[in-house]
Amino acid sequence: MSVLSVSSGPTAVPVFISDFGTAFEGVARVHGWSDFRGVAGEGARSGMTGGVLLGYFENGGGRCYLANTAGKTVREALTEVEAFDDVTILVPLGLWDDGANARETARAVTAYAAAHRAMAILHADRDCDARQARGAVRGFKLDADQSSHAALYHPWLIPSGDGAQPVPPVGAVAGVWCQVDDKRGVWKTPANVTVSGDVRPFQAVTETEMGEVQPVGVLRESPGQGTLVWGTRTLNEGDERWKYIPVRRLADTVERDLQKAFVFATFEPNTQPTWEKLRSQADAYLLSLWKLGGLQGAKPEEAYSVQIGQGVTMTEEDVKAGRIVMKVGLAAVRPAEFIPATVTVTVAAERA
Incomplete structure (x- = not known):
């Protein structure tokens, strides 16, 4: 069997x-603010898009x-993104350029x-108040899987200085996600973090509204701390397993990492020795x-479980068809329960 190891992507x-505009075709990779300025057109650099990307890099964002x-x-455009398998966050900046198409754009993303196995970071329209932002979530009419892979933040942010125009908060939030992942890990809640860049919320959100607008994430000013990111919920309100952003992202990360590693099993026999090697590497x-x-738990067996085998995760028909199915349970930090993850690999039929 090829050397198998699971690494964190x-x-x-x-x-x-x-x-x-005409700045470039398709998808461009950038590594920082100066790189962005060289790739994007003048309008993007100086307009709302530039403000969003500046917020992203100022708050810890890296390659994007x-x-x-x-x-x-x-x-x-998303079809062209398919070529870049390291993308884990999608941020549609023109979501409200045409309000009539906002639902279609949100649903596509x-x-x-x-x-x-990625997350979408969305925003409400500029002049929405907190309750209207909550209404925008309902207006998207996302299904359960879509809503568990999305978050929405409110209000827009306005930089200091005369004549400064507000920009969607999604760039700063994406940067905060990157910052928290880098310093603590994808399992850490990306909340109660101060937004860098000398910005303030375009609108104030009251304590009463804070309790009424969930699952909308809120940015609020806090005395002595500046503008903070509050809220850690996905847009899924019906499934307790996927209510929280770090839980959803952790499960997706585990599935992505295992799926990439298990490609090595494609040309291996679909037999017990192969399954045991896969189980051992997943356990490590x-x-x-x-x-x-x-993961929580005082000992490994309380933190996760790994299951693989015929009569356990696979039927006889699965084995004959060359499918290897592994099921993983994760004791995510919150909620305190095992969260499911499933990885499937199809091996070459002639070696099965």
């Missing part, structure tokens, strides 16, 4: 989806992608996120995750 690599929607639909990976603090 990147957890916070966004793609910012916007109309970049720009997907150009000029002359194409969001769905067509969240569907892509759900299918690719999850043990490391537990030791880093990504």
Whole structure:
């Protein structure tokens, strides 16, 4: 069998989806603010898009992608993103450029996120109040899988200085996600973090509204602390397992890492020795995750479980068809229960 090991891939690599005009075609990779300025057109650099990307880099963001929607639909732009398998966060910047299309854009981006074990960071329109932001979530009409792979933040942010125009908070939030992942891990809640860049909320959100607008994430000013990111919920309100952003992202990260590693099993016999090697490597990976603090439990068996085998995770028909199915349970930090993850590999039929 090929050497198998499970390694942790990147957890916070966004793609910012916007109309970049004729600056470039398709998808561009950028590594920092100066790089962005060289790739994006003048309008993007000085306008709302530039403000969002500046917020991203100021708050800890690193490598990211720009997907150009000029002359194409969001769905067509997402097709071009397929070539970049390290994308884990999707940020549609023109979500409210045409309010009539906001639902379609949100549904396209969240569907892509759900299918690719990624998260979408959305925002309400600029002049929405907190309750209207909550209404926007309902207006998207996302299904359960889409909503569990999405978060929405409110209000917009306005930089200091005369004549400064507000920008969506999604760039700063994406940067905070990157910052928290880098310092603590994908399992850490990306909340109660001060936003860098000398910005303030475009609107104030009251204590009463804070309790009424969940699952919307809120940015609020706090005396002595500046503007803080509050809220840690996905847009899924019906399934307790996927209510929290770090739980959803942790499960997706584990599935992505295991799936990439198990490609090595493609040309191996679909037999017990192969299954045991896969189980052993998954166990080593999850043990490391537990030791880093990504899973709760006083001992490994309380933190995770790994199941694989005929009559356990696979039927006789699965084995004959060359399918290897592993099921993993994760004791995520919150809620205190095992969260399911499933990895499937199809081996070559002639070696099964």
